[in-house]
Amino acid sequence: MLVRPARELLGFVGARHRGGPVRVPHDGTAVLGHLVQSTGVPLTEVGELLLDGVPAETGDRPSDGGVVDVAPVRYPERIRNRFVLDVHLGKLARRMRLLGIDTAYRNDATDEELLERAARQRRVLLTRDRGLLRRRALPEGAYVYASDPARQQTEVLARFEPTPRPWTRCVSCNGQLVEVPKAEIAARLEPGTRRCYDEFARCVACGGIYWPGAHSPRLRAIVESALRRAARDDHLVEGPGSVQG
Structure with a gap:
C-alpha cells in the first residue's frame, strides 16, 4: 500500500519518506485511517482521502496494492469553540483567554489528564505533540503548526473561527x-x-x-487584531503551515 501525504503534511512522516510516497505494510485487515496514521500523520490533520483516485473514508478497509492520497484538513474547521491546551502552549492559552475563548490549561497536566479532559468536557485538544494527536482516546484535536504565540493565535482563529469576546x-x-x-x-x-x-x-x-x-x-x-480579523467579511482562509521536522 502506498500513502502519498500532501506537501503540507510531509513534516509528520519520517525524513527518509519526504521525497515521495510512503510504502505501508498491509495485511488486508487494517482500516484506511490506521494506515494513514502509521505514516506519522495524525487524522486530526487529514482532510480528503482518495483511494486510487476515488474518495474514501478513514473506516474503509482497502485491499493491498492501492494508492492513498492524503489532503490536509481545510480551514475553517468548525467543530467546537472550547479548547484544552498542552503544557507547552501557556502563552497561547493566555492570549485565547484574553479574547474570551473558553481555554482550559494547566502547566502540570499529564497527557492522560489532557485526553480525559478533552473527552469529558468535549474540548478540542491543541498541541504540538504529534504522538498525542494519534492517541485513540482523543475525540478531537489539532496540531499547532506555528511556534510563535502570535502566529499560533492567528492559526487557531483561522482554523476554528471562534467568536472573540474580549x-x-x-x-x-x-x-x-x-x-x-x-x-x-x-x-x-x-x-x-x-x-x-x-x-x-x-x-x-x-x-x-x-x-x-x-x-x-x-x-x-492583541484584542484589536483579533476583532479586525473576525469582522472581515471576506477574510483569507489559511491552510496548515509546514511541520517542523
Missing part, C-alpha cells in the same frame, strides 16, 4: 468575569487604582480583579 475571561484561570461594585472590592485595591477607576470585574472562579487601566497597549493590540 475581557470576559480571567487570563489566569479561564473563569468568567462579572461586573462587581467598586465598594465590594475597594479594600483590595491600591490607592491609585481606587482613586482613578470606577468600573471593575471579578473572576467568579479565582476572585481576580480586573479594571480598564490594567489593559496594557500590548494587550489591546
Whole structure:
C-alpha cells in the first residue's frame, strides 16, 4: 500500500519518506485511517482521502496494492469553540483567554489528564505533540503548526473561527468575569487604582480583579487584531503551515 501525504503534511512522516510516497505494510485487515496514521500523520490533520483516485473514508478497509492520497484538513474547521491546551502552549492559552475563548490549561497536566479532559468536557485538544494527536482516546484535536504565540493565535482563529469576546475571561484561570461594585472590592485595591477607576470585574472562579487601566497597549493590540480579523467579511482562509521536522 502506498500513502502519498500532501506537501503540507510531509513534516509528520519520517525524513527518509519526504521525497515521495510512503510504502505501508498491509495485511488486508487494517482500516484506511490506521494506515494513514502509521505514516506519522495524525487524522486530526487529514482532510480528503482518495483511494486510487476515488474518495474514501478513514473506516474503509482497502485491499493491498492501492494508492492513498492524503489532503490536509481545510480551514475553517468548525467543530467546537472550547479548547484544552498542552503544557507547552501557556502563552497561547493566555492570549485565547484574553479574547474570551473558553481555554482550559494547566502547566502540570499529564497527557492522560489532557485526553480525559478533552473527552469529558468535549474540548478540542491543541498541541504540538504529534504522538498525542494519534492517541485513540482523543475525540478531537489539532496540531499547532506555528511556534510563535502570535502566529499560533492567528492559526487557531483561522482554523476554528471562534467568536472573540474580549475581557470576559480571567487570563489566569479561564473563569468568567462579572461586573462587581467598586465598594465590594475597594479594600483590595491600591490607592491609585481606587482613586482613578470606577468600573471593575471579578473572576467568579479565582476572585481576580480586573479594571480598564490594567489593559496594557500590548494587550489591546492583541484584542484589536483579533476583532479586525473576525469582522472581515471576506477574510483569507489559511491552510496548515509546514511541520517542523
